[in-house]
Amino acid sequence: VAATLQDVALHAGVSIKTVTNVINGWPHVRPQTRAKVTDALDLLGYVPNLTARSLRSGKTDLIALIIPDLRNAYFAELADSVMRAAEAQGLSVIVEQSGGDRERELAQIRGPRAQMTDGILYSASGVREKESHFLRGTSRPIVLLGEHILDGPTDHVTMQNAEGAYAATRHLIERGRTRILGFGAYLGQTDGSAGLRLTGYLRALAEAGIAPDPTLIIDIEPWYRHTGAEAMERVLASGVVFDGLVAFSDVIALGALRTMIDAGLRVPEDVGVVGFDDIDETRYSQPPLTTIDPGRDEIARVAVQYLRERIQDPNSGIPPRHYLSSFELVTRRSSTGTRAHA
Amino acid sequence: VAATLQDVALHAGVSIKTVTNVINGWPHVRPQTRAKVTDALDLLGYVPNLTARSLRSGKTDLIALIIPDLRNAYFAELADSVMRAAEAQGLSVIVEQSGGDRERELAQIRGPRAQMTDGILYSASGVREKESHFLRGTSRPIVLLGEHILDGPTDHVTMQNAEGAYAATRHLIERGRTRILGFGAYLGQTDGSAGLRLTGYLRALAEAGIAPDPTLIIDIEPWYRHTGAEAMERVLASGVVFDGLVAFSDVIALGALRTMIDAGLRVPEDVGVVGFDDIDETRYSQPPLTTIDPGRDEIARVAVQYLRERIQDPNSGIPPRHYLSSFELVTRRSSTGTRAHA
DNA sequence: CTGAAAGCGCTTACAG
DNA sequence: CTGAAAGCGCTTACAG
Numbered sequence A, B: 001v002a003a004t005l006q007d008v009a010l011h012a013g014v015s016i017k018t019v020t021n022v023i024n025g026w027p028h029v030r031p032q033t034r035a036k037v038t039d040a041l042d043l044l045g046y047v048p049n050l051t052a053r054s055l056r057s058g059k060t061d062l063i064a065l066i067i068p069d070l071r072n073a074y075f076a077e078l079a080d081s082v083m084r085a086a087e088a089q090g091l092s093v094i095v096e097q098s099g100g101d102r103e104r105e106l107a108q109i110r111g112p113r114a115q116m117t118d119g120i121l122y123s124a125s126g127v128r129e130k131e132s133h134f135l136r137g138t139s140r141p142i143v144l145l146g147e148h149i150l151d152g153p154t155d156h157v158t159m160q161n162a163e164g165a166y167a168a169t170r171h172l173i174e175r176g177r178t179r180i181l182g183f184g185a186y187l188g189q190t191d192g193s194a195g196l197r198l199t200g201y202l203r204a205l206a207e208a209g210i211a212p213d214p215t216l217i218i219d220i221e222p223w224y225r226h227t228g229a230e231a232m233e234r235v236l237a238s239g240v241v242f243d244g245l246v247a248f249s250d251v252i253a254l255g256a257l258r259t260m261i262d263a264g265l266r267v268p269e270d271v272g273v274v275g276f277d278d279i280d281e282t283r284y285s286q287p288p289l290t291t292i293d294p295g296r297d298e299i300a301r302v303a304v305q306y307l308r309e310r311i312q313d314p315n316s317g318i319p320p321r322h323y324l325s326s327f328e329l330v331t332r333r334s335s336t337g338t339r340a341h342a
Numbered sequence C, D: 001c002t003g004a005a006a007g008c009g010c011t012t013a014c015a016g
Helices: A005-012 A016-023 A031-044 A050-057 A073-088 A102-110 A112-116 A161-174 A192-207 A225-238 A250-262 A296-312 B005-012 B016-023 B031-044 B050-057 B073-088 B102-110 B112-116 B161-174 B192-207 B225-238 B250-262 B296-312
Strands: A062-067 A092-097 A119-122 A142-145 A155-158 A180-185 A217-219 A244-247 A272-274 A291-293 A322-324 A328-330 B062-067 B092-097 B119-122 B142-145 B155-158 B180-185 B217-219 B244-247 B272-274 B291-293 B322-324 B328-330
Touching (some): A050 B050, A050 B112, A062 A073, A062 A102, A073 A250, A073 A296, A092 B073, A102 A119, A112 B050, A119 A296, A155 A296, A161 A180, A161 A192, A161 A244, A161 A272, A161 A291, A180 A192, A180 A225, A180 A250, A217 A225, A225 A250, A244 A250, A296 A322, B005 B016, B062 B073, B062 B102, B062 B112, B073 B092, B073 B250, B092 B112, B102 B112, B119 B296, B155 B296, B161 B192, B161 B244, B161 B291, B161 B328, B180 B192, B217 B225, B225 B250, B244 B250, B250 B272, B296 B322
Parallel strands (some): A062 A119, A180 A217, A244 A272, B062 B092, B062 B119, B119 B142, B142 B155, B155 B322, B180 B217, B180 B244, B244 B272
Antiparallel strands (some): A291 A328
16 A cells, blocks of 8 residues: 555656655756655655665665563663664664573574674674684674674674673772672683673782682572572572672672672671672662673674674675773772771 | 575576475475475575565564663563564564654654564554544554553553552552652653553542642653652652652652662651562562562563454454553562551 | 466666 | 666466
8 A cells, every 4th residue: 555666756757766866865856856756755655665675775774683681681771772873873673582592592693584684783692602603604794792702703892891890809809808709600601791700800809819719609690680689598508708799790789689688788888799780770779789881882882883884895804803892880889888897 | 695596496406486385385395396495495505585575475574662762671671571472473573762752753653664564562652642643544553552542543452550550559558658659640641651550549549538639749751760769859858748659660669769768768667669560670679669560471462462463464344452461469578567657 | 286477666777 | 867677586376
């Protein structure tokens, strides 16, 4: 029922080519002809058929964003940033939730749906380090988001994971904490966000001459409020003594916070807490959470920019780029003051 | 570079039609022919071009989800539910953020991007009641989500807003609260979520013989943690006395909670608090927040189902449907016990 | 059971 | 400045 270019051309008494000339703002159209065309356009309420345009032009102005899960506030805020950045560039976004599942991620990268987009922003979660070969042979440009996969042939845009965790840990050490939980490692992972953050945590300890204690390193996977809360229950049950907590994501910090306070621990008096991500909620928790702002808007902006460049010129010969956003330690009440009991 | 049906047909030594027969599972293909085709398919790594398929078939298996803002946890969780429901039906989702802006919403409903989808799930925010005529004349089926726009020619799926607010308010009244804030009205709005929730609040008061007090009805728009926190600052500054708070969304409740606790008010001892939405965060706030679970998964599932029916048969003649999800009052610590000081 | 051909609605050389 | 025509990669009647 929708009007086509054909219909408009008939109404205006011109050829299809003239109509597209008007629509696409080609300058050399006689004013009189232009008027006839715009009238017909308005009259028929013409809306271009993007599918047809895409088939012909080979681009859809659609990009895919593959993330583990929108329920995780970090990814919801990231998706928001990405969509704003994409819109500013005239792109729409298809969001695909992988659930952190490796097979699903691969299917989403290579499946027909991806084929429909011009490019992919991929926040890897199920696919692990050293698997970058899976990214080869894809027909669409890919930009990696927020993870660090080694040896990739693709651009990636991420935060300074190790440096952020280092700053968070050092912040607690400077306030006299010595028994600091490394909260949210992924079992055995040395790359990826979790692995890099663990590295930064260990480096800060080493620099301060504090021997790392394996009982203070807590594996948590995946990162949700409830997994953070449950992990803290296990820590408390184990009787491990600690006076600081560096969480590798805000949501697990918030889950742990809840468990600690229910158990009668005072934050920050008994335990200084630092999170990671600076999600909106950290400003309103009890107490407000010190955290690392990863520069989400910057990450989204640069990633979309990179992807657009790759889309426009897939064979530019520009080697894979690795962009690191600037991060910031945001100090709030959960970490301020020194220990209550030396 | 991607292989086409043509390429596969050439490789297999058959016609295009035979290849599609195999791909689309048409039963009557000779096993031998089928084998040749599947071999060629694998060899060339054939992935169908969805754009071409769409142009021909007239459907894209893409639906748009128009919501105000993914930063709002309610909408992030709703988007998650919708995407899961859509995926179960073989549909992908383009998320469009309207920012609650009326013009943007209209553009998103009628623009070429919407034209590219098979249908639209629309969580109205900028467009207000009595404007349902804007939904006429759209070329794609629309299902309204979570708002109640009168006289619409479209299906809508929503929660029982008034009943939920009624239950929340009654819950506080039963626990001895009499000065209950109606927190989060939209100025002058009587329809939409805010308006309906206000109605339910007022009805509960009326039933309990409590005269409504205009100074207890607090306008907040839009609903964010920070607008909730700021509104509570104004309430405290005004000196209004209250012992209960029914918030029309969780995020404004959580913002207000933070302000109250900073001001030395005890929750629930001094103020009993009930929120609305049952976002994950309410389980982990200090104290955990009593709230109304709106049945988000049910809403998403039914909405996608309705939309799919409309897509499959746009002229079924089935009159517009109005589905109300079942809701539940989830009691947590923020509202338990009776007032500390009668 | 399989093939040849039309056509979805655009854009893009190519003419004039 | 404007037109006629090809073709993007599929699906869908229509033949045989």
